[in-house]
Amino acid sequence: MPVSLSIVVPVYAVEGYLYQCLDSLHAGLTADERARVEIIAVDDASPDRCGRMLDDYAKDHSGVRVEHLSANVGLGLARNAGLAAATGDYVWFVDSDDWLPPGSVRAVLAALADEKPDVLLIDHLRVQDGRPKMDASSHLLAGAPTLDRMLGVQHTAWNRIVGREFLLRHGLRFGSGWYEDVSFSHPVLLAADRITALNRVCYHYRIGRPGAITSTRSHRHFEAFEQYDRLQEWMDEHGVDPAIRRRLFVLMINHLLVVAGNDGRMHPGHRRNFFRRLAALHRRHRPAGYRPHGVKHRLVAAGAYGLYALLRAGYRLAGIRAGNPERTLPVSADVVSPPYRAQAASII
Structure with a gap:
């Protein structure tokens, strides 16, 4: 019909x-x-x-x-x-x-x-x-x-x-x-x-x-946190299955990490505060049974902005050397300078 x-x-x-x-x-x-x-x-x-x-x-x-x-x-x-x-x-x-x-x-x-x-x-x-x-x-x-x-x-x-x-x-x-x-x-x-x-x-x-x-640098990118709070409230009200909540939690952190690392959206002066808000959101909504996936997720869980910034800088440097300064694939601990590897080991 x-x-x-x-x-x-x-x-x-x-x-x-x-x-x-x-x-x-x-x-x-x-x-x-x-x-x-x-x-x-x-x-x-x-x-x-x-x-x-x-x-x-x-x-x-x-x-x-x-x-x-x-x-x-x-x-x-x-x-x-x-x-x-x-x-x-x-x-x-x-x-x-x-x-x-x-x-x-x-x-x-x-x-x-x-x-x-x-x-x-x-x-x-x-x-x-x-x-x-x-x-x-x-x-x-x-x-x-x-x-x-x-x-x-x-x-x-x-x-x-x-x-x-x-x-x-x-x-x-x-x-x-x-x-x-x-x-x-x-x-x-x-x-x-x-x-x-x-x-x-x-x-x-x-x-x-x-x-x-x-394509706009603005403090309004922080409004993403309000939208994710709304999503979490909706899932609370509707009793969403815990496995689905864990799946969406990973997707949420992935998305916000993309926003945090995007120079076209995030002014460098706002990035530290954005990461702190992301870590707070992580604590607020972390579902039962969830374990951090990958290096960046562990850094968010620990609220370790300094190490995140080092990883990001190292990876961008690797991207520049490869001819791709906007490279955004998952970060490897290998790009962190040796003096910081021991500090990072307890987290990653």
Whole structure:
């Protein structure tokens, strides 16, 4: 039986990318497919021409609706506004600086009709300076869509298409602030009875755009801790299995270590405090039966920022010598200078 799809597009300061995004959402669809797809663009009080561009676009394209917010509320709450206006069987949250490759909506509609899942996960390409690259977690979509396996897929809103009634029934919404995907993308998987995966690239994720959160140095990256606290509270309320909590705990520490080590996001003057907050989060939410995985996790558990900084500096030096200064693979204790190896031995 055919299904209908609402594509929610929050829009803020992306006038250079907006038409590419919107055009990609219904390109190549038949009249019948277009009738089953509604596009809800949410103007989050954008300071540029985006609001006018959306109105003009909606006049020329049926099935496009525009919601104008009176004040800027941020990505998560703008998505909630779009969800409130949606009428489709399923909802797909698409960011307005990204775009879909041809045939994506048709493939998603077919998969939803065949499987009738609560959540459908899709593959994507990371595109930076016009160069596409597979995500490190993409291979997980090729296997059985078990909960444990799908929890390892990049935790974003745009790579999972979710049943609208399912979201309403479970009260799943986005929180305010940066890293809003954290307290949404994991709970939708944990609450789902049926998860399926489409092992096909259906999304192009733009990397390195000026003004994007992941390319901006800001103290607001500390808001990630609030989002993970929300996730932990949700799991407390819903009695999530301890093994799943340990799995998500590892993923949480991995994610925050990436943020801590990313010079594009973290000002060097903020890194020590961020690490301290990470160590406190580790103590606060460490699940029963958990043992630290790897060197960096042990350093976080010990609150050993000095050793972490040495490891990071040593590994970056090794990356520079190898021609890759942004190298971010797991750190080996071998890169630590000899005077510090004995000190590190008690931790790692």
